[in-house]
Amino acid sequence: MDLSTLSTLTTFDAARAAVIQTLPLFEMMRMRAATTARRHPKHGFAGADAASRMRWVNQFTHTHRRLGPDDREVVSPNNDTVYSNSWLDLSEGPVVIETPDMGDRYWTLGLLDAWTNPFAYVGRRTTGNRTQRTLVHGPGWRGEVPADISNVIACPGQDVWLIGRVLVDDKPGDVDEVRALQVQFSMRRLDGSDAAMRVDTRLDGRTVDVPLAPLYRLIVDEALARNPYPAGERPLWPGAGDELTNALPAVFEELRHADQPQGLGGGWALPVAVRTHWGDDLVTRARVARNLIGALGIEEAMYPTAEVDGEGQVLHGSNAYELRFPPGAGPRVGAFWSLTMYRRSDCLFVANPIHRYSIGDRTPGLRAEPDGSLVIRVQANDPGAGFNWLPAPPDEAFYVVLRLYQPQREHLDFHYRYPSLRRL
Structure with a gap:
């Protein structure tokens, strides 16, 4: 749907378009409520009581x-x-x-x-x-x-x-x-x-449910008064109309399933590919605001993510995998890189006996193969001495994120060939 052609939209579609456009404002104000301090080290609590x-x-x-x-x-x-x-x-x-x-x-x-x-x-x-x-x-x-x-x-x-x-x-x-x-x-x-x-803040930042229409209107109106529309963006908010109550839950549900990362090959995808500005891609901006808020631009850091192996099968702790970077073909970064493990069920770290939740170019004891390759074993059981091991959850699906800090041009131009995780 072209969000810029309001004249052809139904009342509901106009409200949906307005929510998609303004949802980043609401989510940012929600995050402000959730992450700002109640107490100042010198001046005390900002409010008079715990409910403030x-x-x-x-x-x-x-x-x-x-x-x-x-x-x-x-x-x-x-x-x-x-x-x-x-x-x-x-x-x-x-x-x-x-x-x-x-x-x-x-x-x-x-x-x-x-x-x-x-x-x-x-x-x-x-x-x-x-x-x-x-x-x-x-x-x-x-x-x-x-x-x-x-x-x-x-x-x-x-x-x-x-x-x-x-x-x-x-x-x-x-x-x-x-x-x-x-x-x-x-x-x-x-x-x-x-x-x-x-x-x-006018919000309970701990609540992530779909907001009621009056609260959403209040927060967006106040945020708009302080933060004008990005240059060149056509305001859609006045057209929200009476359908806002119906549009809010519909948009929130739509964005929950609208995960459309950029494919990188080898089973890898990039969930966020913004540089400094989202431009006219309002749907992706809303999706990221709802699901991945706080993402920085890719010049600072890129987070290629793999949920499947090289054959497209879901990564699972009942299997063992190998990630092999050929000689001289490791990640190209100006700072450092790491590979981090997460359970798919809750997107959190995986507890393990060696207390290792990520592995990368700064990991003590990281060893290269005789030919100069770097091989990382990704599995639940200890592969033994001599392996670069990233522990996986036993008998459970997982995903990994390859964090690239200050990625170089080969990554930024999407020319880098990401090796797939190969099931052993």
Whole structure:
């Protein structure tokens, strides 16, 4: 369906088109409610009681450890980095993000606008690893940029989700080193004062059910007032009409099944292929907002995913598989890569006796074959000494994600030949 030709749509179809267009706004506001802090370290709780929807924005929150099989809040989590999170509210002026010298470590702060466009970055790939002060401002700001500002980011709206990732290596004490770096991240106003402010999220971020039409209208209307339509996009929201109550559950169900990743060959597919902007692909934008929200652009990271082997059969823990990268034909990355295992039933890590949830170019003891090939054994049982083993769940379906951090041109142009998982 062409979402731009409202004149030919029924009332229901017009409402459906409006929901598909605006759903990223609602999902982003839902995530803001779910991931912002209730409490400020100095100023206390944002709201008066536990039921309050008040939250703190313009404030970092961090995870200081890598996630494991007991963590169930996030599906398909990574096992390479720890996270830093913040929501920016630029309605009262710019925010200055201060970050320390990161040495030679991989790190990134990805900025997503309220429409889920991953439009800007601070970090190793884009701005380097030196100490930095980044000024982030909303539309219409025309102030003077201080001389000590390293980077300036102009945002298309007043609301921005900042998702940070910092690499943690498998060596003693590295988690503590990363923690010491994270606590130096800060947000201030241009005058040096704390940038934190309270906002009323109006949502219970823990609820992922289809929203009622009045709540959806309220959230979208408020978000639109602060975050204009992307340039060149025709507004469809006024045409939602009285069919919104029927359109909402229909669209949510449609998007739950509308998984249309880009095929890469060898049983691999790319669930998200955005660079900096979704353009006019509103359906994919909505699908990702509902199912994979928070995805960064592929220049920063690509996540090829395999649910089947080279013959198209579902990957299952009752089988053993081999993933073989020929000599000199491993992943082409500017930072690092990893292969991560997930149960298909809940999209979480697989507990195993060696506590290995991913394997990659930084894994201690990784060994090459005599001819220079890199072979990874993917199976439930220990294959024995001398194998690069990624444990799979016994007697259960699974999938793997090949995470590519700073993928190189061969991947970005979709010319890389991904080896298939071969059933042994």
